[in-house]
Amino acid sequence: MIPEKLLNLVVLALLLAVPYWASLNDAPFTITLATRATIFALAAVGLNIALGMGGMVSLGHALFFGIGGYTMGILAFHAQSFTPLIDGPMVIEGTKSMPVIWAVAMGVSALAALVIGALSLRTAGVYFIMITLAFGQMLFFFTISWSSYGGEDGLSIFLRNEFPGLDTLVPFNFFALCYGLLVLVILFNARFARSPFGLALNAARQSPDRVRAVGLNPQRLKLVAFVISGTITGLAGALFADLNRFVSPTMFSWQTSGEIMVFVILGGVARLCGPVVGAVAFVMLEHFLGGLSEFWHIYLGLLLLLIVLFARGGLVGLVARRGAAHD
Amino acid sequence: MKQVTAHYGSAQALFGVDLELRAGEVLALMGRNGMGKTTTVRSLCRMIPVNGEMTFDGHDLSRLPSHKAARLGIGLVPEGRRCFAGLTVTENLIAAARRGYWNLSGIRTLFPRLAERRHQLAGTLSGGEQQMVAIGRALMTNPRLLVLDEATEGLAPIIRNEIWTALARLKAETGLSIIVVDKQIGEMRQLCDHAVVLERGSTTWAGPMAELTPALSAQLIGV
Numbered sequence: 001m002i003p004e005k006l007l008n009l010v011v012l013a014l015l016l017a018v019p020y021w022a023s024l025n026d027a028p029f030t031i032t033l034a035t036r037a038t039i040f041a042l043a044a045v046g047l048n049i050a051l052g053m054g055g056m057v058s059l060g061h062a063l064f065f066g067i068g069g070y071t072m073g074i075l076a077f078h079a080q081s082f083t084p085l086i087d088g089p090m091v092i093e094g095t096k097s098m099p100v101i102w103a104v105a106m107g108v109s110a111l112a113a114l115v116i117g118a119l120s121l122r123t124a125g126v127y128f129i130m131i132t133l134a135f136g137q138m139l140f141f142f143t144i145s146w147s148s149y150g151g152e153d154g155l156s157i158f159l160r161n162e163f164p165g166l167d168t169l170v171p172f173n174f175f176a177l178c179y180g181l182l183v184l185v186i187l188f189n190a191r192f193a194r195s196p197f198g199l200a201l202n203a204a205r206q207s208p209d210r211v212r213a214v215g216l217n218p219q220r221l222k223l224v225a226f227v228i229s230g231t232i233t234g235l236a237g238a239l240f241a242d243l244n245r246f247v248s249p250t251m252f253s254w255q256t257s258g259e260i261m262v263f264v265i266l267g268g269v270a271r272l273c274g275p276v277v278g279a280v281a282f283v284m285l286e287h288f289l290g291g292l293s294e295f296w297h298i299y300l301g302l303l304l305l306l307i308v309l310f311a312r313g314g315l316v317g318l319v320a321r322r323g324a325a326h327d
Numbered sequence: 328m329k330q331v332t333a334h335y336g337s338a339q340a341l342f343g344v345d346l347e348l349r350a351g352e353v354l355a356l357m358g359r360n361g362m363g364k365t366t367t368v369r370s371l372c373r374m375i376p377v378n379g380e381m382t383f384d385g386h387d388l389s390r391l392p393s394h395k396a397a398r399l400g401i402g403l404v405p406e407g408r409r410c411f412a413g414l415t416v417t418e419n420l421i422a423a424a425r426r427g428y429w430n431l432s433g434i435r436t437l438f439p440r441l442a443e444r445r446h447q448l449a450g451t452l453s454g455g456e457q458q459m460v461a462i463g464r465a466l467m468t469n470p471r472l473l474v475l476d477e478a479t480e481g482l483a484p485i486i487r488n489e490i491w492t493a494l495a496r497l498k499a500e501t502g503l504s505i506i507v508v509d510k511q512i513g514e515m516r517q518l519c520d521h522a523v524v525l526e527r528g529s530t531t532w533a534g535p536m537a538e539l540t541p542a543l544s545a546q547l548i549g550v
Contacts, residue, residue, distance in 0.1 A: 196422065196424060199414060199421050199422035202411070202414060202418075203414060203422045203423075206413055207411065209374065210405065212374075212392070212393040212394040212397065213374070213393060213394075213403045213405060213465075214397055214402075214423035214464060214468050215395075215425065216423075
């Protein structure tokens with residue numbers, strides 16, 4: 001067993017080293033795989049705030065992932081087709097600027113999380129799961145019928161968006177952007193978990209009544225956490241759309257929500273880098289086992305079963321020393 | 328509290344509790360088992376719905392949610408050493424912290440054992456240490472009224488003494504108002520200014536602690 005902090009550093013170092021090695025050896029597909037894992041990790045780190053710290057089992061986080069993706073897709077589509085996003089007395093143009101797209105994607109995701117969280121958190125347990133799932137499915141079917149932006153076929157973006165001072169068409173550069181954002185969010189999470197708010201949120205997960213007895217409103221704590229969680233997942237969605245230069249209703253599907261949850265459970269619920277390990281493991285399994293058999297999900301299911309039965313702390317919990325992860 | 332009644336579902340638990348406490352006083356809430364002491368505490372802390380008049384420092388408590396009652400300055404040490412087991416001692420205290428007289432160093436001075444155990448998960452502490460965390464956590468909210476529900480129940484005598492000593496210090500040094508529910512009649516006599524005795528969910532006797540003679544307490548509560 002090694003200390004979790006050391007494991008986290010090793011994981012993040014490896015996640016940077018492999019694509020760097022690939023960039024030196026002209027292996028762009030490896031960089032794309034690493035970028036995909038990094039973006040999935042970012043989405044899962046977002047979910048881990050709601051699930052791991054707040055105890056909110058959300059089966060609707062694909063909604064924020066999709067909102068982030070469609071925000072990028074719509075803004076870039078209008079910028080690249082030279083058509084205004086909103087016409088009339090006040091004209092709003094699209095944009096190809098990544099920082100602007102990220103800010104809008106995070107803002108829209110935060111707003112959606114605020115509304116959905118305020119409604120969903122009036123319930124708990126299986127009802128919370130069902131409401132978050134229902135919201136995700138509502139957006140899924142809405143985008144299928146949204147013909148202005150491709151409907152069921154999705155929306156292609158011709159060029160990757162721009163970042164000041166960086167050629168984002170170079171695979172390693174785009175990876176570096178995603179990796180930088182992931183590290184920033186992980187650092188934020190590390191501080192957040194130890195802040196009075198983060199501790200109160202953890203306490204609210206353990207016992208809402210006891211938290212009320214010390215003058216805190218557990219619903220409000222969870223709502224704030226849900227908004228932060230949705231915002232981060234929305235940012236991941238915008239990056240994922242930029243990676244693929246394509247958005248489609250699949251981003252909103254419940255399978256996507258399930259996959260993000262699998263990343264968290266596989267790596268370790270409430271572990272700082274658990275979602276990173278889970279996302280990397282998923283992408284590696286998808287790549288290597290997917291090449292051997294189209295039924296590779298069976299092996300993933302088997303692994304998940306073993307983790308849930310025998311390693312509640314996930315893959316991180318198997319090798320890292322720390323307090324036991326909660327259920 | 329004036330003529331407060333409370334129900335658990337269709338079962339009535341309080342039939343008319345009267346209770347008054349002035350700033351800086353310590354009140355003993357007494358009664359045999361099942362007479363409504365914990366229900367009175369839960370009513371005061373707004374954890375169950377009640378009817379009747381309840382005011383605290385001029386504020387009507389009767390319709391407030393429990394977290395708002397706590398924010399007015401009512402700190403609860405609940406029955407059964409209820410810490411946040413997955414947080415360390417220090418994290419338990421920080422999670423509840425609000426600005427005021429009490430801070431981490433104050434709690435560690437009051438309970439030196441907690442300073443030694445500050446990085447330990449609360450769920451792995453002994454029962455007495457968990458109770459100290461629960462009291463410390465309530466104090467970290469900087470309450471004006473501290474309510475302790477069976478705080479020394481089931482603890483070793485040496486730990487009970489530490490807790491009674493800490494409560495005496497709180498009374499002497501901070502002027503905090505305290506309501507104590509406990510079975511340690513000897514310690515209660517030393518600490519409390521007034522007493523309220525409950526019987527079958529209503530107040531049956533109230534007055535200065537000095538007037539609750541051993542004969543009277545034997546008659547009212549059996550000890």
